[in-house]
Amino acid sequence: MTQTTNTLVQKHTEGGITTLTLSQPEQRNSLSMAMLDALSEVFTALESDDETRVVVLAAEGKVFCAGHDLREIRSQFDSHEFQLALFRQCSKVMQQIVNLPKPVIARVAGVATAAGCQLVASCDLAVAESGARFATPGVNIGLFCSTPMVALSRNVPRKHAMEMLLTGEMIDAGRAERLGLVNRVVAAEELDGTVYQMAATIAGKSGHALKVGKAAFYRQLEMPLSEAYEYTAEVMAGNMKAVDAQEGISAFLDKRDPQWQDK
The missing domain is CATH 1.10.12.10 (Lyase 2-enoyl-coa Hydratase, Chain  A, domain 2)
Structure with a gap:
């Protein structure tokens, strides 16, 4: 068993399963540049980590991930260079998940919105607790969820993806499962058991x-x-x-x- 802790992402490995936990609940686990850098670093390390066979992506607190840090974005309104770097780094992390030579399972408790919804859609599998909710609400603040759209539109049928993107409205876990955004929806008390049973099954393969x-x-x-x-x-x-x-x-x-x- 190995465990690494930093202020942004905690890493715990046991039985071939590595759990990455977003650890800024007070910031709603937002994908700030610092959080994206931390995720990118850990995914890079996992590429050659022979101890890891399956990755579980989890989060502390009541929000899985609220997307980008809007306060950080506002502080950089005048910097096109920063905005471009931020969205490029986010896109890089999502592609690192897809390209990682190990399956990644999202363990979703709470809300996943905007780039947080993108994060769920980018994972190979996703299990959500029944109270989880999802949205791509950028349109509500004048910032269309264009990069989240890439992952979303590759996971759910086109018209449903457009509905989420154009209305910005929340969908519940049951609908997310019907649309294919998540694989399973379970009671909150069954979330860990379901996720880690799935991870252990996969970890037992070649x-x-x-x-x-x-x-x-x-x-x-x-x-x-x-x-x-x-x-x-x-x-x-x-x-x-x-x-x-x-x-x-x-x-x-x-x-x-x-x-x-x-x-």
Whole structure:
């Protein structure tokens, strides 16, 4: 078990599961430049962390993430350079989550709005407690949620994404599940059990297979059908050369548990 604590993001690893906890509840876990820098740093480190097989993204307090720090943004109204750097850094972090060679599960308790909703949408999986709520409310303050739109529109049907973006209204956890923004909605007291059971199930798989599969999933999404099949046929043929694939198939046929080497 390893644990690292700083004022912005806490990191705890146990049993192959690393939990990252946004730790500024008094700031509604806003994605300030400092928070984004901290997240970027930890995701970079996780890329080569052999101890971590699955990542859980959580938050302290009653708000999962309220999006960007509007006070920070207001203090920099006159700096186009800062605004561009902020949104670029946010976009980088979201892409780091997608490109991380380990699955990322959002554990959502409370409200996730604007870039906070984007954060949930960027994760591979999401489990929410029944009281969670979601919104992309930038339109309400004259700042359309354009970067959150990228992740949102890749997770929920087009017209529902547009409704969230154009109205800025909150949706409850049940609707978020129906739209595909989250995988499961559970009672608050069942949230940790559900999240960590899911994480443990995934952590028990071949790390090599998870890495190959996650990368292929996102790449093929943007391809035409025939190109996607050609690409994934090559991926599977390459995957067959892996030690774990040959071990897994042999273990299945021999009716025994596989011994993964993550290669």
